[in-house]
Amino acid sequence: xxxxxxxxxxxxxxxxxxxxxxxxxxxxxxxxxxxxxxxxxxxxxxxxxxxxxxxxxxxxxxxxxxxxxxxxxxxxxxxxxxxxxxxxxxxxxxxxxxxxxxxxxxxxxxxxxxxxxxxxxxxxxxxxxxxxxxxxxxxxxxxxxxxxxxxxxxxxxxxxxxxxxxxxxxxxxxxxxxxxxxxxxxxxxxxxxxxxxxxxxxxxxxxxxxxxxxxxxxxxxxxxxxxxxxxxxxxxxxxxxxxxxxxxxxxxxxxxxxxxxxxxxxxxxxxxxxxxxxxxxxxxxxxxxxxxxxxxxxxxxxxxxxxxxxxxxxxxxxxxxxxxxxxxxxxxxxxxxxxxxxxxxxxxxxxxxxxxxxxxxxxxxxxxxxxxxxxxxxxxxxxxxxxxxxxxxxxxxxxxxxxxxxxxxxxxxxxxxxxxxxxxxxxxxxxxxxxxxxxxxxxxxxxxxxxxxxxxxxxxxxxxxxxxxxxxxxxxxxxxxxxxxxxxxxxxxxxxxxxxxxxxxxxxxxxxxxxxxxxxxxxxxxxxxxxxxxxxxxxxxxxxxxxxxxxxxxxxxxxxxxxxxxxxxxxxxxxxxxxxxxxxxxxxxxxxxxxxxxxxxxxxxxxxxxxxxxxxxxxxxxxxxxxxxxxxxxxxxxxxxxxxxxxxxxxxxxxxxxxxxxxxxxxxxxxxxxxxxxxxxxxxxxxxxxxxxxxxxxxxxxxxxxxxxxxxxxxxxxxxxxxxxxxxxxxxxxxxxxxxxxxxxxxxxxxxxxxxxxxxxxxxxxxxxxxxxxxxxxxxxx
Numbered sequence: 001x002x003x004x005x006x007x008x009x010x011x012x013x014x015x016x017x018x019x020x021x022x023x024x025x026x027x028x029x030x031x032x033x034x035x036x037x038x039x040x041x042x043x044x045x046x047x048x049x050x051x052x053x054x055x056x057x058x059x060x061x062x063x064x065x066x067x068x069x070x071x072x073x074x075x076x077x078x079x080x081x082x083x084x085x086x087x088x089x090x091x092x093x094x095x096x097x098x099x100x101x102x103x104x105x106x107x108x109x110x111x112x113x114x115x116x117x118x119x120x121x122x123x124x125x126x127x128x129x130x131x132x133x134x135x136x137x138x139x140x141x142x143x144x145x146x147x148x149x150x151x152x153x154x155x156x157x158x159x160x161x162x163x164x165x166x167x168x169x170x171x172x173x174x175x176x177x178x179x180x181x182x183x184x185x186x187x188x189x190x191x192x193x194x195x196x197x198x199x200x201x202x203x204x205x206x207x208x209x210x211x212x213x214x215x216x217x218x219x220x221x222x223x224x225x226x227x228x229x230x231x232x233x234x235x236x237x238x239x240x241x242x243x244x245x246x247x248x249x250x251x252x253x254x255x256x257x258x259x260x261x262x263x264x265x266x267x268x269x270x271x272x273x274x275x276x277x278x279x280x281x282x283x284x285x286x287x288x289x290x291x292x293x294x295x296x297x298x299x300x301x302x303x304x305x306x307x308x309x310x311x312x313x314x315x316x317x318x319x320x321x322x323x324x325x326x327x328x329x330x331x332x333x334x335x336x337x338x339x340x341x342x343x344x345x346x347x348x349x350x351x352x353x354x355x356x357x358x359x360x361x362x363x364x365x366x367x368x369x370x371x372x373x374x375x376x377x378x379x380x381x382x383x384x385x386x387x388x389x390x391x392x393x394x395x396x397x398x399x400x401x402x403x404x405x406x407x408x409x410x411x412x413x414x415x416x417x418x419x420x421x422x423x424x425x426x427x428x429x430x431x432x433x434x435x436x437x438x439x440x441x442x443x444x445x446x447x448x449x450x451x452x453x454x455x456x457x458x459x460x461x462x463x464x465x466x467x468x469x470x471x472x473x474x475x476x477x478x479x480x481x482x483x484x485x486x487x488x489x490x491x492x493x494x495x496x497x498x499x500x501x502x503x504x505x506x507x508x509x510x511x512x513x514x515x516x517x518x519x520x521x522x523x524x525x526x527x528x529x530x531x532x533x534x535x536x537x538x539x540x541x542x543x544x545x546x547x548x549x550x551x552x553x554x555x556x557x558x559x560x561x562x563x564x565x566x567x568x569x570x571x572x573x574x575x576x577x578x579x580x581x582x583x584x585x586x587x588x589x590x591x592x593x594x595x596x597x598x599x600x601x602x603x604x605x606x607x608x609x610x611x612x613x614x615x616x617x618x619x620x621x622x623x624x625x626x627x628x629x630x631x632x633x634x635x636x637x638x639x640x641x642x643x644x645x646x647x648x649x650x651x652x653x654x655x656x657x658x659x660x661x662x663x664x665x666x667x668x669x670x671x672x673x674x675x676x677x678x679x680x681x682x683x684x685x686x687x688x689x690x691x692x693x694x695x696x697x698x699x700x701x702x703x704x705x706x707x708x709x710x711x712x713x714x715x716x717x718x719x720x721x722x723x724x725x726x727x728x729x730x731x732x733x734x735x736x737x738x739x740x741x742x743x744x745x746x747x748x749x750x751x752x753x754x755x756x757x758x759x760x761x762x763x764x765x766x767x768x769x770x771x772x773x774x775x776x777x778x779x780x781x782x
Contacts, residue, residue: 002127002146003032004027004124004126005027005124005125005126005150006025006027006152006352007023007121007124007125007355008218008270008271009024009271011267011269012111017085018086019041019087020038021112021115022036022269023145026152026153028153031218031248032137033134033137033139033140034129034140035143036142037143040083041086041087043104043109044082044105044106044386045080045102045105046073046078047079048077049103050068050080052102056100057096063085064084065084066080066082066083068080072384072386079386087111094107106506113359117359120378122147122355122358122374124148126145126150127140128143129144130142137248151352151356152218154218155217155219156342156348157212158173158174159221160223160331161173161233168201169204170184171327172233173328175339177339179215180332182331183204184196184328185200185201185203186324190325191324194332201236212246219271220274221274221276221342222335223275224275225273225275226264230266230273231264247270251269253266253267254267255267272363273363276347280345281365282365282367289725292337295341296337299341313717346483349485353485354371354492358492360374369502369505373506376462380434380435383435383462388506390503390504390506390508393503395502396510398510398513398517399518401543402517402520402521402542402543403612404524404528404538406539406610406611407539407540408609409600409601410599411539412552412598412599413559414548414549414550415548415595416593417527417591418594419544419545419588419591421471421494423520424467426516426588428468429464430448432500432515433464434509435460436457436462437509437512439457439461440455442457450514451515473489474489474490500512500516524543530573534569536566542613546590547601549599560592566592567590571590574586594620598617598655599616599618600617600762600765602761602762605757605760613631614631614632629647632647632761638684642679645679646667647758647761650663650759650762651762660766668755668774671751671755672747680730681727681738682729682730683726684725684726685723685724685725686704686723689723690704690708691721699730702735704726706735707739710737730746730749731744731746751774
């Protein structure tokens, strides 16, 4: 019986001029190191270019192998494969041939990725080979692998370092369910037994290596773990001439710089380094700030004592000199918070399932294009095709999702009908697929019509079947209330449209993306027409959602019943229409998603035209009515707390048919009296280095520059030079950082820029005018 495992890390090792793949696995019996038989790197050229390629390579004395294959391009040109002993040689030849005008295909597929995807290996595999027991792991040489369905159980270790402002290591914290340790530089003091005292940085790193090798984790987890903790550990070890042997088999950690400033990649053979920030972003979590303090407060309701960088650094440096036990407790707390966040969000479950669905590495950020390639390419090869190249010009823009011109107003009884996973269901229903397009163009009279002259084959395709399989798995996950699994599948399915419309994907074709979005336009417009034929008014539509006004006199019970009837009618008509006109099974499904008892669709500021992607309403739920905002000030982090609180209360009062004028007047007076100063702070992200802002200098950048000028004058670290967040206020002297405010606040600014826009979004619908209100107030109190 073949053994099973889950791929942790993958590397290429060249020995005697041959390339072998080294895979470290998690198995039920512990870590396994697989070394495959020698593998050849390959790419493709058209057969018509083979003679010229052979002459070029022979003239250069490059050893190679050319083999004509029963494969062809999407242009129906037969191809030849070129094989090489190493990736380096393949890349050298690729560049040489391209320089001579020969087009190469699939020349950027990495050997390790090709090896796994062509065997349909997605995370899990089974293996055989020559097995030998080594110290701490099993070695399998001459290994062969194939796909399996193995669910791993990982041994993870949370890691966090504390250091000085100049990067000198103070301590390293490690934590897991069954392990607690802080390695601290200094003379032993009385304290918990999980503090390990060492003499200096070298001893600290040596103790870290020992702790890691003894605990033997599959995963390191942490916060900004790659580009701070591991980067600094590698730098300090390098300065000391100490190999950082944190990998399995006593292998060393290695670092590779990324394309972006201060970004890089770490490799730890046999162990995966998973950064909590990147992981949560991949799982589509959104926070105003991804600091550990903010995220832990949001998710866990607890965190660290302070989020102020200067004070925290000063406290760390002070405690290292005067209270090292306190610093150790602080260090360990960070490790534990990361553990609890991973547990609370089931982040490892999500990342593991994503890997098992797509073959992406556990630590891979983003990766939608790579996931699609992993799933699609091996199927395409078996159907007799190779993949096209990336579009030379980056690709043409495809039409976006449908957005209807809204009808502004204050309404009662508005329903929202949503198409369930609209774009995946369009792909599945209308057989939209890269190979399906190629095959459809060969037999257009039998094909399914798309848009922009696209036609799709009725049976030769893969993507619709991939989505059908994922859809069934997601339905099963929902029934089992497996949120992590359901979310992973949803993200994957919804990524397919974006991939097909991206110039960064080898399968990009504007006809593919357009046949999805423009079909969506047609579906939304047809659905709206059917609804209005029933005597209702569609006041807005956006991508997959249709907003229906039933009339102010309808009761709540009647509204819910109408929603169910519309859902049934629309689904039946789409099934019949597609069966009668195109002989297609319909996978489109609309759902009665929401019932708003009160609803406001605002105008564009300064215009009578209805806005888009901005609305608010009082939504009926099983737990009572809920106030919902979309795209308005209350859900935007770059507006002040004043605007957010004001909007929430104002809309509550309007929806309850209460007089709002006295409330607004009182709020303005409170602002002018300085009673709400704590709500007047702006918080905004610096999205590029401070020196990159040259021509247009927005207020938050001016505040950040003032702050760092003051920091420099006081001998403090510069906080805002490399992105980050700034808290600032608008004063009579302009924007100033909150920590160095020295001028009075400009209250008129806040009334005009924070109160007025919110009020003007709804006051006209209740027959009131902000200018009139303010002028009356000036007459009373001026």
